[in-house]
Amino acid sequence: xxxxxxxxxxxxxxxxxxxxxxxxxxxxxxxxxxxxxxxxxxxxxxxxxxxxxxxxxxxxxxxxxxxxxxxxxxxxxxxxxxxxxxxxxxxxxxxxxxxxxxxxxxxxxxxxxxxxxxxxxxxxxxxxxxxxxxxxxxxxxxxxx
Numbered sequence: 001x002x003x004x005x006x007x008x009x010x011x012x013x014x015x016x017x018x019x020x021x022x023x024x025x026x027x028x029x030x031x032x033x034x035x036x037x038x039x040x041x042x043x044x045x046x047x048x049x050x051x052x053x054x055x056x057x058x059x060x061x062x063x064x065x066x067x068x069x070x071x072x073x074x075x076x077x078x079x080x081x082x083x084x085x086x087x088x089x090x091x092x093x094x095x096x097x098x099x100x101x102x103x104x105x106x107x108x109x110x111x112x113x114x115x116x117x118x119x120x121x122x123x124x125x126x127x128x129x130x131x132x133x134x135x136x137x138x139x140x141x142x143x144x145x
Contacts, residue, residue, distance in 0.1 A: 067117030
């Protein structure tokens with residue numbers, strides 16, 4: 001028998017937390033008049049919640065989800081990988097890795113508990129909407145702790 005633990009405990013976002021982020025991100029999207037696709041994933045990159053604000057680009061759905069999953073995976077915002085590496089990673093992962101701005105990890109007490117990905121606007125709009133969702137979740141997690 002192994003003397004090593006066979007399971008581990010990892011904090012992850014729940015749907016209730018994801019709903020808080022979606023609500024805040026949608027509100028920001030409307031405030032800045034930038035219709036967006038918004039995805040929230042857990043720490044493993046699994047989709048918890050998704051919203052497409054009216055008039056957001058339909059083709060931005062998959063990039064928003066990929067931004068969230070990428071950010072959860074690397075524990076860092078998306079868009080920072082040098083272009084040549086980012087393009088190769090996107091190709092090799094069949095679009096699963098996104099190197100476009102608008103993905104942010106949600107880090108609580110040092111742990112990546114999930115991530116948010118936003119797409120359909122300019123990079124600046126995507127980032128503003130993602131930050132609003134991330135900040136709302138962190139405020140709720142802090143208040144609940």
